[in-house]
Amino acid sequence: MNAHVSSWLSHRNWILVAVGIPILVALWWAFRPEKLWINEKVSEPAPFASSTDPQPLYTGKLEGKTHQTSGRATIYKAPDGRQYLRLTDFTTSNGPDVHVVLARSDDQSLTQEIVKGQFDSVELGSLKGNQGDQNYDLAATVDVQKYNAVVIYCERFHAVFGLARLEPF
Amino acid sequence: MLSKVKVVMALAALAFTFALQTSARAQDSMKHEDGMQQNDNMKHADAMPQENSGKALETGTFHGKVHSTAGRATIYRGEDGKLILRLTNFKTSNGPDVHVILIAAKDADDDANFLKSSTGRVELGKLKGNEGDQNYEVPTGTDLTKFQTVSIYCERFNANFGAAPLEKF
Numbered sequence: 001m002n003a004h005v006s007s008w009l010s011h012r013n014w015i016l017v018a019v020g021i022p023i024l025v026a027l028w029w030a031f032r033p034e035k036l037w038i039n040e041k042v043s044e045p046a047p048f049a050s051s052t053d054p055q056p057l058y059t060g061k062l063e064g065k066t067h068q069t070s071g072r073a074t075i076y077k078a079p080d081g082r083q084y085l086r087l088t089d090f091t092t093s094n095g096p097d098v099h100v101v102l103a104r105s106d107d108q109s110l111t112q113e114i115v116k117g118q119f120d121s122v123e124l125g126s127l128k129g130n131q132g133d134q135n136y137d138l139a140a141t142v143d144v145q146k147y148n149a150v151v152i153y154c155e156r157f158h159a160v161f162g163l164a165r166l167e168p169f
Numbered sequence: 170m171l172s173k174v175k176v177v178m179a180l181a182a183l184a185f186t187f188a189l190q191t192s193a194r195a196q197d198s199m200k201h202e203d204g205m206q207q208n209d210n211m212k213h214a215d216a217m218p219q220e221n222s223g224k225a226l227e228t229g230t231f232h233g234k235v236h237s238t239a240g241r242a243t244i245y246r247g248e249d250g251k252l253i254l255r256l257t258n259f260k261t262s263n264g265p266d267v268h269v270i271l272i273a274a275k276d277a278d279d280d281a282n283f284l285k286s287s288t289g290r291v292e293l294g295k296l297k298g299n300e301g302d303q304n305y306e307v308p309t310g311t312d313l314t315k316f317q318t319v320s321i322y323c324e325r326f327n328a329n330f331g332a333a334p335l336e337k338f
Contacts, residue, residue: 030325044299047245047253048223059228061336072338089337147212167230168258169241 054078058144058166062152067093068112069162072148074169075138083138085124085150091131097156100126100136102147105165110149115158120149202277223247227313227335233321235282238260239329242299242319243338244307252307254319260300266325267296269305271316277332284329291316 054076062071071090077083085100093097101121109115124136138144144166152161223245231238240259246252252270262269273289284290291303313335321330 030265032265035265037298038263040263040298041279041300042303044255044297044303046302047304048247056225058270059338074338155204167241169228169243 008086034138053105054084056169057083059169060164060166061149062087062090062092062150062162062164063111064092064162065160066154067095067159067161068164069093069152069168073164073166075144075166076129081140083140083142083144085136085138086133086135087150090133092127092152093162094130095154095159095161098152098154100124100127101151101153101156102138102142102144103149103151104147104148107149110151110163113160121151121153121157127152178262195283197314208299222326223253225338226252229319229335231259231261231319231321231331231333233261233331234280235328236264236319236330238262240333242333242335244335251309252271252311252313254305254307256303256305259302261296261321261330263299264323266323267299268322268324269293269296270305270320270322271311272318272332274318274319276318276323276334277320277329282329283327284320287326289316290320290322291332296321 028126037091057075057077059074062069062073064070069092071092072088074086074088075083076086078101085102087100101123103110103119103121107120109117109119117121122139124138128134150164150166152163153159154161215322226244228241228247231240231242233239238261240256240261243257243310244252254271256269262318269292270293272284277284291308291311293307297303317335319333319335321332322328322331
């Protein structure tokens with residue numbers, strides 16, 4: 001018997017190894033610490049993808065400011081490349097000279113109910129109706145990443161009826 | 170020396186009990202919640218040529234502080250009535266035994282890392298990847314008016330990585 005090996009594998013050390021390894025394995029299994037550094041990226045196609053349908057790009061919920069406003073605002077891209085804003089389940093109060101505009105969601109003017117001074121916005125048109133689903137064309141040049149808020153805006157009194165912050169769909 | 174061995178043995182026993190218990194619990198919470206299907210979201214949008222593909226019923230964005238989680242969760246209904254949950258722009262932290270579930274709650278708090286065991290849940294499957302777009306089948310008959318939130322859920326530690334409250338699209 002080799003004296004060197006038998007001293008390393010003495011009774012006590014052998015038990016420590018036999019017990020310690022399962023503990024380490026159990027801890028590794030429970031916490032899987034290596035996953036902190038390993039990403040698993042997947043990229044599945046949309047379940048009902050159809051190239052003939054408009055694709056939603058951004059969406060957000062409308063919240064009321066000076067007037068109760070609710071519904072959803074979504075920006076779609078049609079197969080031909082045209083972009084448009086669509087309001088669904090939409091309700092706001094009726095009013096004079098109400099417009100739909102895009103603005104920057106971090107615009108200081110939007111923290112107040114009444115816009116004072118300069119308001120950096122993109123006009124999409126007069127509000128077609130204060131209730132119901134409606135579409136508004138977007139010029140191809142509009143940068144939606146910059147103008148990422150939909151505002152229901154009364155031009156006459158500079159009042160923000162309602163606001164939706166858009167997020168990627 | 171004997172006492173040292175005993176301590177080590179006790180630790181090992183603890184570790185294994187812990188491992189067994191968590192796996193048993195994981196199996197427990199796999200049970201499906203079946204309910205009557207009642208979706209009133211069938212009414213068609215006016216000028217949307219979306220007849221060929223699935224209709225987005227509900228959508229919401231993820232939030233999560235403990236494990237930062239971001240992205241969008243959307244539930245689609247196909248022409249065949251099948252419900253599909255799709256995650257887009259999705260990112261969370263990798264971890265052991267992470268699942269996608271629907272929970273019977275309006276939302277989960279950012280700081281509520283752990284889900285209450287009494288919270289009803291529907292299992293949708295193991296998380297396919299901690300990054301990227303991915304689809305999950307929702308069991309037919311799932312009551313979406315009851316299960317209103319998507320949770321990225323670590324079965325092993327009953328931990329909620331992130332949650333997305335769903336709202337009508």
